[in-house]
Amino acid sequence: MKRYLTFLWDCFRLSFVGDWRYHAWMTVLTLITLGGVYAWCQQLVHGLVTTGMTDQVSWGMYIANFTYLVGLAAAAAMLVIPVYVYRNLHLHDVVIFGELLAVSVILMCLLFVTVDLGRPDRFHHLLLRFNFPISMLTWDVIALNGYLLLNLHICGYLIYCAYCGRKPSKAFYIPFVFVAIAWAISIHTVTAFLYVGLGGRPFWNSAIIAPRFLASAFAAGPALIILTLQVVRRFTRHQVSDEALLTLRRIVQVAMLINLFLLLCELFTEFYADTRHVASIRYLFFGLGEHRALVPWIWTALAMNVVATTLFMLPASRALKTLNVACVLAIVGIWIEKGMGLIVPAFVPSPLGEIVEYRPTLHETMVCFGIWAFGLLVYTILVRVSVPVLAGEVTYARRWGAHPKAESSPLVSASQPEPKL
Amino acid sequence: MADSAPVSGNASPPPSEAGVSRRQFLGQGAAVAAGLSALAAAMSPLRHLSDDDLPSVEEFLQKHYKEMTPADKERALERIREQVKKRYGVDAKVSDPPPLDGVEFVYGLNISRCIGCRKCVHACVAENNQSRSPEIQYIRVLEMEKGSIDLETANHHYDPEQVPRPDKWYMPVQCHQCANPPCVKVCPVEATWQEPDGITVIDYDWCIGCRYCEAACPYFARRFNFTRPEIPKDEINPNMSYLSNRPRQKGVMEKCTFCLHRTRVGQLPACLEVCPTGSRKFGNVLDPNSEVHYILKNKRVFVLKADVGTLPRFFYYFDERGSRYHEPITPDTKGKELKEGA
Numbered sequence: 001m002k003r004y005l006t007f008l009w010d011c012f013r014l015s016f017v018g019d020w021r022y023h024a025w026m027t028v029l030t031l032i033t034l035g036g037v038y039a040w041c042q043q044l045v046h047g048l049v050t051t052g053m054t055d056q057v058s059w060g061m062y063i064a065n066f067t068y069l070v071g072l073a074a075a076a077a078m079l080v081i082p083v084y085v086y087r088n089l090h091l092h093d094v095v096i097f098g099e100l101l102a103v104s105v106i107l108m109c110l111l112f113v114t115v116d117l118g119r120p121d122r123f124h125h126l127l128l129r130f131n132f133p134i135s136m137l138t139w140d141v142i143a144l145n146g147y148l149l150l151n152l153h154i155c156g157y158l159i160y161c162a163y164c165g166r167k168p169s170k171a172f173y174i175p176f177v178f179v180a181i182a183w184a185i186s187i188h189t190v191t192a193f194l195y196v197g198l199g200g201r202p203f204w205n206s207a208i209i210a211p212r213f214l215a216s217a218f219a220a221g222p223a224l225i226i227l228t229l230q231v232v233r234r235f236t237r238h239q240v241s242d243e244a245l246l247t248l249r250r251i252v253q254v255a256m257l258i259n260l261f262l263l264l265c266e267l268f269t270e271f272y273a274d275t276r277h278v279a280s281i282r283y284l285f286f287g288l289g290e291h292r293a294l295v296p297w298i299w300t301a302l303a304m305n306v307v308a309t310t311l312f313m314l315p316a317s318r319a320l321k322t323l324n325v326a327c328v329l330a331i332v333g334i335w336i337e338k339g340m341g342l343i344v345p346a347f348v349p350s351p352l353g354e355i356v357e358y359r360p361t362l363h364e365t366m367v368c369f370g371i372w373a374f375g376l377l378v379y380t381i382l383v384r385v386s387v388p389v390l391a392g393e394v395t396y397a398r399r400w401g402a403h404p405k406a407e408s409s410p411l412v413s414a415s416q417p418e419p420k421l
Numbered sequence: 422m423a424d425s426a427p428v429s430g431n432a433s434p435p436p437s438e439a440g441v442s443r444r445q446f447l448g449q450g451a452a453v454a455a456g457l458s459a460l461a462a463a464m465s466p467l468r469h470l471s472d473d474d475l476p477s478v479e480e481f482l483q484k485h486y487k488e489m490t491p492a493d494k495e496r497a498l499e500r501i502r503e504q505v506k507k508r509y510g511v512d513a514k515v516s517d518p519p520p521l522d523g524v525e526f527v528y529g530l531n532i533s534r535c536i537g538c539r540k541c542v543h544a545c546v547a548e549n550n551q552s553r554s555p556e557i558q559y560i561r562v563l564e565m566e567k568g569s570i571d572l573e574t575a576n577h578h579y580d581p582e583q584v585p586r587p588d589k590w591y592m593p594v595q596c597h598q599c600a601n602p603p604c605v606k607v608c609p610v611e612a613t614w615q616e617p618d619g620i621t622v623i624d625y626d627w628c629i630g631c632r633y634c635e636a637a638c639p640y641f642a643r644r645f646n647f648t649r650p651e652i653p654k655d656e657i658n659p660n661m662s663y664l665s666n667r668p669r670q671k672g673v674m675e676k677c678t679f680c681l682h683r684t685r686v687g688q689l690p691a692c693l694e695v696c697p698t699g700s701r702k703f704g705n706v707l708d709p710n711s712e713v714h715y716i717l718k719n720k721r722v723f724v725l726k727a728d729v730g731t732l733p734r735f736f737y738y739f740d741e742r743g744s745r746y747h748e749p750i751t752p753d754t755k756g757k758e759l760k761e762g763a
Contacts, residue, residue, distance in 0.1 A: 014507075023458045030456075030459075031459075034459055034460065034463040034701075035463070037460070037463040037464060038462075038463040038464070038465075039467065041463065041464050041465070041466040041467045042466040044466075044467065044470065044474075045466050045467065045469045045470050046473070046648055046649075047646065047647050047648035047649060047671045047672055048443075048630075048645070048647045048648075049555075049647040049648035050673065052648070053644075054647075055635065055641070055644050055645055055647075056641070058632040058635040058636055058645060059632065059636060073508020113631075116631065116632075117629055117630050117631055117672075118629070118631070118632070118645065118646070118671070118673060118674075119628065119630040119672040119673060120629075121475075121476055121481075122476075122610075122627070122629045122630075123629065125485075125610040125612070125627055125629055126610055126629070127607060128484075128485065128610075129485050129610050129611045129612075129627070130609070130610070131608055131609050131610060132612045135606065135607050135608055135609045135633070136605055137607065137609035137631065137633055138609045141609070160619025190500045194633075197607075197660075197731065198603065198607070198636060198725075199603060199639065199729045199731075200603060200637060200638060200639025200640075200731075201636065201639075202727055226501075227514045276571070276573070278575060287672065304505065346636075347636075349573055350561060350641050351572075351640060351641045351726075352561060352572050352575065352577070352640070352641045353480060353563075353571070353572035353573040353574070353575050353577075354575075354641070356578045
């Protein structure tokens with residue numbers, strides 16, 4: 001027990017140490033986070049009227065970001081499957097970064113749901129009357145928190161073992177790894193079912209949403225990991241091989257293709273049949289009358305996804321520069337498509353045919369940026385702490401700080417500042 | 422201005438266990454102070470929270486409506502009375518009328534007669550203590566093109582000098598009190614449920630404000646309190662009940678309850694009483710002598726969006742004769758009709 005507390009204390013202290021770039025990066029993130037806290041506090045005082053949401057469009061950027069981030073949490077699973085199921089050893093060293101990403105991303109998801117609540121002070125009602133298994137939202141609560149705990153356990157255990165300088169016992173984490181793989185699929189499926197299950201919203205009430213959701217998640221997640229690993233490799237002494245990145249590239253390749261194919265299926269079904277159900281998707285792609293707020297967004301997203309897919313398919317993307325461009329395009333393209341493109345059109349037109357457009361307010365945007373900054377802050381700290389511990393530079397036997405100069409100087413260089421994500 | 426990062430000074434040579442130098446201590450202290458003050462600044466808007474916004478201990482511990490004992494319920498009603506008194510200076514009668522045995526309410530709306538005057542909309546707002554600013558309305562009257570029932574061509578914001586307009590018909594929509602309600606299914610905390618008399622209600626003290634029910638409703642029947650509801654003191658309706666028209670808080674959902682504080686004690690809904698054309702019919706469908714029973718049996722009846730399978734208890738019907746649409750058409754409206762119909 002004492003050892004565990006010492007471990008936590010050392011991790012805490014370690015997270016404050018780095019060179020000026022690390023500190024600058026953390027300061028910026030903290031300031032943006034505090035901006036988000038400020039905007040959220042105003043929202044608590046005035047109500048959700050500070051957002052652009054209305055009775056007609058009752059979910060907006062918060063739920064859009066939530067949906068997208070649930071997808072990103074897939075990154076961990078997509079790293080873990082090749083390693084533990086197919087014994088692809090290139091990825092073995094980097095699995096932990098995927099899982100740490102999953103932890104920070106799920107935290108962001110939970111925050112996005114919390115800020116969307118009208119009465120966050122009544123959160124405990126969930127524990128007292130949990131409408132399980134009828135409400136899909138309760139399934140999502142279980143899926144997300146379970147996934148958070150699983151990943152916390154796996155990374156926490158591996159890092160703590162490294163800290164204690166002993167070999168991790170397989171019985172303590174391998175079963176959890178396999179459960180986490182199935183669980184990762186389930187968080188997407190359940191989140192998709194949240195929308196799919198609503199008969200009154202034809203835009204969502206389609207069986208293709210869940211598979212499309214998985215496909216785009218398995219593209220955006222590993223794409224982000226490709227970028228992150230390069231940042232880790234650049235700013236820490238952790239070795240990441242190019243082979244690992246190229247294995248991820250193959251995963252993204254396939255996922256992007258499936259995503260585009262499913263999009264095609266969806267577009268065909270809606271536009272060829274041309275029933276009344278087409279109104280929402282027509283609003284998304286072409287606008288209804290003078291209401292066309294989402295049109296530029298979705299075409300940008302579509303263009304980005306097509307270009308990204310093409311780049312991923314070309315041998316040119318074996319070069320890291322091209323690969324990174326493709327990754328950024330895929331991440332942003334899918335963010336637009338899975339976020340605003342999936343949530344908002346379902347509310348336009350309203351069930352009674354009224355068209356009310358949604359425009360996020362500054363407040364809402366600040367809260368969103370705040371949560372993103374907080375997520376990056378958490379992820380930076382997690383990576384910052386785990387790299388030296390996993391490398392065996394900080395252990396219980398050789399506690400950091402106990403031997404001033406000799407131990408600490410390499411650590412200071414092992415910092416993790418300003419990744420341009 | 423304040424540098425708020427959780428940076429513990431110039432921590433480059435990490436503090437040794439032996440002791441912390443004076444300079445380091447001051448540096449770290451300054452950083453912590455800066456961080457804390459930045460956090461306090463960020464949270465400063467919270468000082469504008471009013472007493473009403475924060476749940477009292479009693480409210481915080483209040484049980485779900487279905488778990489309350491009679492004594493719990495009495496306490497909750499007393500608390501609501503006090504809050505209404507404090508906030509609006511009104512001595513309200515807050516009750517909790519139970520559903521009646523052998524009663525299932527249904528509502529019929531005669532589209533041959535409705536003239537789209539929206540008197541029902543405003544009577545509803547007054548009766549149910551809805552927020553006036555921003556105004557929350559449970560009833561939405563749609564102005565439809567003659568010959569079409571396409572909701573996407575409906576006019577929600579018609580505002581002519583005089584209603585009804587020629588070649589239009591009017592379709593008021595409010596909560597349909599579905600027998601298979603999608604809103605009840607999705608609520609994660611069971612804050613909304615269907616009562617034995619068919620009315621879907623909300624425990625405003627239990628709702629967490631996730632708005633999932635609002636997304637699930639195919640009839641746009643639910644309304645959310647995006648901000649603190651404002652009602653002038655002299656417009657408060659003092660006849661209140663727990664599950665219907667007591668004043669709501671910010672951040673919770675609300676909707677039509679068929680005026681259960683009236684209908685469960687033998688009165689008619691406010692929207693029906695005010696209707697100048699007699700388009701609205703309400704009653705117990707299980708009673709074979711009721712008007713709604715007769716209409717369902719003998720009139721031409723339809724429900725909105727039968728395809729979504731919600732089994733509404735709110736239906737529309739029309740007269741075969743005696744409708745205003747059977748009145749002779751004047752020459753100039755006839756010409757207009759032909760032109761528009763082309």
